[in-house]
Amino acid sequence: MKISVIGTGSFGTSLAMVLSDNNHDVLMYGRNESVVNEINTDKTNKSFLRDIQLPSVITATSNLTEAALHCEMIVLAVPVKAIRSMSSNLHSILKENQKKILLVHVAKGLELNTHMCVSDIIADETSDETVSDICVLSGPSHAEEVARKSATTVSTASKSLENVETVQDVFMNKYFRVYRNDDMTGVEIGGALKNIIALAIGVLHGLQFGDNAKAAIITRGLQEIARLGTRMGANPLTFLGLTGMGDLIVTATSMHSRNYRCGIMLAEGKSVEEAQELMGMVVEGVNTTKAAYELSAKYEVEMPITKVLYQYLFQEISEDEAFYKLMMREKTGETDELKEVLEKQYKEWTRE
Structure with a gap:
């Protein structure tokens, strides 16, 4: 061809x-x-x-x-x-x-x-x-x-x-x-939103946080992706596949990832513009963070990691304040939100 x-x-x-x-x-x-x-x-x-x-x-x-x-x-x-x-x-x-x-x-x-x-x-x-x-x-x-x-x-x-x-x-x-x-919507949303989480993981790495914190953000980040994606019409199981969990893992754990590297540079004190100039490439996670933050408000979906990263990137809150906002959120159950998403999908499948 x-x-x-x-x-x-x-x-x-x-x-x-x-x-x-x-x-x-x-x-x-x-x-x-x-x-x-x-x-x-x-x-x-x-x-x-x-x-x-x-x-x-x-x-x-x-x-x-x-x-x-x-x-x-x-x-x-x-x-x-x-x-x-x-x-x-x-x-x-x-x-x-x-x-x-x-x-x-x-x-x-x-x-x-x-x-x-x-x-x-x-x-x-x-x-x-x-x-x-x-x-x-x-x-x-x-x-x-x-x-x-x-x-x-x-x-x-x-x-x-x-x-x-x-x-x-x-x-x-x-x-x-x-x-x-x-599931075209799920494939595209998973590929887009994983850049947000990879950017956040890069910041954590640059601030010398350990593997425990990174694992938590990756795991909770995947739930954020699934919540918004499902509300936009995606199949939640897509986010457990290659374009969800798979792409998230590779992007949030590798120095090949420009979003991960950008996060590290931000933690070192560089601006977004300086980080992108040093890499010579576009860092999609920056604009996607803003777009996803606005989408979360539109669809009334809670996305705490995205919200805090948005505030860190565009409202210039400190690293300490960002970390405190995440750790001291209102108490909730780990699977409560994901259960709601999967139950909704199950009802749609059985109705069909």
Whole structure:
């Protein structure tokens, strides 16, 4: 299949390598001419994947029209803040040339102000004339490990089983395994909200908190993700899978994780802007914290970790005050809230 990967960051590049290994005709698109030239000339992308040699057949372009018209499938691997404008640009090109593609996105976050999931943003800017379906590919998948062909397992979801199976066939190989999922909302919410918890864990690590505290935040954080996600229509069991618990574990425990590293830098006294500049990458957890905090108010869902991290990031409360707010919350039972979520889902299943 002819496939264009939009975005020359670490994950877009690693997925281009997977697709090339599967014998697809891969063209990458990037705005940075120097990165595009490096990919074409040296077959490397050292700014994002140091010490990785790209397959010789992968090529890149800085011409979006060329990338859009090259392919049958587009893999959209750009930050959430760029999804809307890129989707609009792709729609215009495809419509003008009467071309339709299958679109797979890999972004993990929520749009500020609208609070929309990525697939909804794309749908808002495209139409059935240009995009046959929107799929999401998500799960515990550090780009550095994917590029080194380390065993990785992810999930894909869309509204169409046929297209999910197509994505599964296109990406799956001996080191990159893809599972089907019919819960697109759950897959996207899990991938977005785990960045909040990873950011919080990074702050804890930077403040020299131990494994006990980290385990508590990961566990309670997963319940926050499930509560909001279920209220938004997701299947709660999705959050026990690859795009929930799996992605949360890998993002909250590894130095490969930009959200985890950003949290450490914040604890060291750096600003969000300074941390992102040092990494040279977008930290999705920052904007997603704000969006999720506002969503929790809209859906009347209690999310204490998200709330405290929001106050820490945007209202500049101290680390001591943030810790006190979490530890001295009103007494509650551990499984009370999760039980309510699962009972609601069980009633829906039995009613069907």
